[in-house]
Amino acid sequence: MSMTTSSSEMMITSTTDSSSSSTEVPDPYEETTTTTSSSSIEAPDPYEETTSTTTTSSSSSSTAASTTTGNAPYSGYLRLASPTPCDFGGPTDTLEDDSYCELELPFDVTLYSTSSNRIFPGTNGHISLERGSTQFLAKRFPYPGTVFPDAVIAPFFDDLFAYGNETTQQWIFYEIEGTKVTFEYYVARAAQRESIYHFTVAYNSAAPNAFTFTYYSVGTMGQADTGMNGAVAFVGIQGLDGQGQKQAAEYSWRQTIVEPGLTVVCNGALNSCIGALP
DSSP states (O other): OEEOSTTSOOOEEOTTOOOOOSBOOOOTTOOOOOOOOOOOBOOOOTTTTTTOOOOOOEEEEEEOOOOOOOOGGGTTTOOOSSOEEOOOSSOSSSEEESOEEEEEEEEEEEETTEEEEEEEEBTTSOEEESSOOOOOSOOOSSOSSSSSOSOEEEEEESOEEEETTSSSOOEEEEEEETTEEEEEEEEEETTEEEEEEEEEEEEETTSTTEEEEEEEEEOSSGGGOTTGGGTTOEEEEEEEOTTSOEEEEEEEESOSOOOTTOEEEEETTTTEEEEEEO
16 A cells, blocks of 8 residues: 555644645635645635535434444445434435534544544534534634534545435435444535545544544546545544643645545544555
């Protein structure tokens, strides 16, 4: 396996790094944070402020047990053997925008110093502990303000939509097996319902603090989609250390280095995110 940066080398990133050679799109809302080195080219996002809706829907809580059903309705495009659709509080054949569902797992998820069995997968490509967030505007972690709780996993933080009424249903799915939970995103971006973003997030409570992101499709509309390959997305994690100080580890921020086949492991105990391609 070759480790990924834009030159196919390993990238280990955290908020302690300070050098950068990539061309970043200015963000007038972005607070000063540290960055990581990369040579990829970044692209502006004309939809960043204008296409997101003000929807603030969230789901009722559901208690998740080990999944035992097959994936017959989703065979041919999902990776999970027994996927369960997230319950956003309404039908699954509608649009979900700036929404999250709530799951109560049969075990705790640990990120940095936070542990909870309540987890909130959001349609905008972030998963938080203890409470959900409808935030759609991607910024570098640690995220300023209080729109997020302390502990957040961001496999692909962008203005994403789940078009549940598509023939190939877009949604967030999950599967629980013993000490493991895997979330599978099959979604699109704002105003680009045919540009598919497909990735999974795997966690094993027997190996706390480690989250594995695997990418299968990162935009499929070519130049018509300005978000392809992470051009306007953030990939990483944030949380509180043992002294209560907010920490963050970053794999990418507005860099076109998130591509099909990539696997990223973010580890709160190590405050790092490492990517690899087959």
